[in-house]
Amino acid sequence: xxxxIASAEVHPFSKTxxxxxxxxxxxxxxxxxxxxVGIVTPLYQGIxxxxxxxxxxxxxxxxxxxxxxxxxxxxxxxxxxxxxIYFIDHPAYYDRPALxxxxxxxxxxxxxxFVFFAKAVxxxxxxxxxxxxIVHVHDWQAGLVPVFMKHQSQSEGWVAxxxxxxxxxxxxxxxxxxxxxxDLTNLPEEFYNLxxxxxxxxxxxxxxxxxxxxxxxxxxxxxxxxxxxxxxxCSLDPILRERQQQLTxxxxxxxxxxxxxxxxxxxxxxxxxxxxxxxxxxxxDLQEEMGLPQSDQPLFGVxxxxxxxxxxxxxxxALMELITSGMQFVLLGSGDPELERAFNxxxxxxxxxxxxxxxxxxxxxxxxxxxxxxxxxxxxFEPCGLNQMYSLRYGTLxxxxxxxxxxxxxxxxxxxxxxxxxxxxxxxAVRALAKAxxxxxxxxxxxxxxxxxxLNAMNADFSWxxxxxxxxxxxxxxxx
Numbered sequence: 001x002x003x004x005i006a007s008a009e010v011h012p013f014s015k016t017x018x019x020x021x022x023x024x025x026x027x028x029x030x031x032x033x034x035x036x037v038g039i040v041t042p043l044y045q046g047i048x049x050x051x052x053x054x055x056x057x058x059x060x061x062x063x064x065x066x067x068x069x070x071x072x073x074x075x076x077x078x079x080x081x082x083x084x085i086y087f088i089d090h091p092a093y094y095d096r097p098a099l100x101x102x103x104x105x106x107x108x109x110x111x112x113x114f115v116f117f118a119k120a121v122x123x124x125x126x127x128x129x130x131x132x133x134i135v136h137v138h139d140w141q142a143g144l145v146p147v148f149m150k151h152q153s154q155s156e157g158w159v160a161x162x163x164x165x166x167x168x169x170x171x172x173x174x175x176x177x178x179x180x181x182x183d184l185t186n187l188p189e190e191f192y193n194l195x196x197x198x199x200x201x202x203x204x205x206x207x208x209x210x211x212x213x214x215x216x217x218x219x220x221x222x223x224x225x226x227x228x229x230x231x232x233x234c235s236l237d238p239i240l241r242e243r244q245q246q247l248t249x250x251x252x253x254x255x256x257x258x259x260x261x262x263x264x265x266x267x268x269x270x271x272x273x274x275x276x277x278x279x280x281x282x283x284x285d286l287q288e289e290m291g292l293p294q295s296d297q298p299l300f301g302v303x304x305x306x307x308x309x310x311x312x313x314x315x316x317x318a319l320m321e322l323i324t325s326g327m328q329f330v331l332l333g334s335g336d337p338e339l340e341r342a343f344n345x346x347x348x349x350x351x352x353x354x355x356x357x358x359x360x361x362x363x364x365x366x367x368x369x370x371x372x373x374x375x376x377x378x379x380x381f382e383p384c385g386l387n388q389m390y391s392l393r394y395g396t397l398x399x400x401x402x403x404x405x406x407x408x409x410x411x412x413x414x415x416x417x418x419x420x421x422x423x424x425x426x427x428x429a430v431r432a433l434a435k436a437x438x439x440x441x442x443x444x445x446x447x448x449x450x451x452x453x454x455l456n457a458m459n460a461d462f463s464w465x466x467x468x469x470x471x472x473x474x475x476x477x478x479x480x
Contacts, residue, residue, distance in 0.1 A: 147211075
């Protein structure tokens with residue numbers, strides 16, 4: 001098959017979260033299976049400097065934006081066999097310090113930036129000499145692509161590729177007031193209605209993709225069920241229930257080329273389930289790097305955006321109760337200024353037990369995964385989550401809430417004592433997380449059981465070869 005993936009971020013070129021990892025890993029896995037794969041993404045600031053072998057194609061895309069035609073170049077990178085990355089080169093839209101906004105404020109012209117991105121993807125799929133069978137769009141930023149393809153196939157007779165949408169996080173929808181977005185689409189009025197792209201007097205890019213895509217996937221089986229309920233549906237649950245027959249939950253995989261403990265430039269000490277000595281050495285290195293005393297106390301780690309969805313607020317509450325209970329804690333993350341301040345204040349109060357690094361550092365994220373004994377992910381909701389899977393491979397037992405992909409990927413001792421590889425709790429509350437952490441402290445004092453669970457974790461397989469086959473089945477179903 002010829003598959004075109006459209007994503008607003010792709011690792012290692014751009015990244016704010018798991019979307020970038022997934023888009024890249026899916027593309028590599030499909031290419032490894034012999035499919036011809038292209039990934040289309042914006043050419044953000046700094047990409048050309050980091051990847052100087054980009055080739056500027058003798059080809060451009062153009063699209064009307066409320067009556068004004070705009071053009072963008074295409075830069076290309078032959079990333080590996082069967083996989084090309086195509087970058088939409090429009091400096092006025094994408095040559096900026098951040099992907100979506102700065103100082104916790106999104107760019108005011110994001111509707112224009114991503115309407116154009118969707119139009120550029122559609123133009124590329126239609127006119128570039130390499131013609132895809134499937135266009136696979138990810139999240140709201142590419143959500144208008146299926147609408148534009150449908151419109152052009154209806155009005156201009158184009159036999160458009162089939163379309164697949166993956167929802168990574170339903171909470172982010174690209175919902176904008178009509179006067180900020182609809183005229184930019186240049187769609188006829190018939191598309192702006194309750195059965196189309198209209199949503200609460202505005203344009204909803206994710207809703208548009210849900211309505212017009214041939215198939216819909218999301219990033220874990222449980223999340224596929226959850227988003228069809230009022231609790232997790234973010235007001236789109238009625239539409240998702242209507243399309244439930246086209247909705248499939250596929251648990252994300254992990255790119256073990258990047259996330260491994262045996263061939264990793266970010267780690268000073270390599271280790272495996274058969275040779276665990278390096279795990280303790282990485283722990284001591286992490287304690288030294290983060291300014292903590294080298295200790296055999298259990299070390300809890302977090303790498304996360306500091307937002308309520310990720311449970312940062314209940315982590316603070318649980319730490320206030322437990323931080324002096326014979327444990328250490330390290331955090332790497334950024335987000336809500338109030339949450340950043342709260343973690344920093346706790347660190348100042350307990351400098352021998354807590355270390356906080358505000359920001360992001362890829363190498364440090366690997367070292368936290370490798371050096372910690374436990375990894376906290378007490379999310380309010382979690383479509384898939386990747387850090388719990390990274391933690392499993394690194395022998396760091398995840399402590400997670402039973403929601404979305406966390407529930408699908410972690411096994412608690414009460415689920416199955418023989419295959420247990422982490423700790424789960426139900427209620428989104430400080431007391432529930434604190435109770436789970438107390439269980440972790442007790443488990444740490446049982447070396448035999450702790451080692452068994454650690455080995456279970458490291459032997460869990462979330463490779464992309466399994467996930468890739470499920471996407472192939474979705475593609476085959478829409479093509480047939």
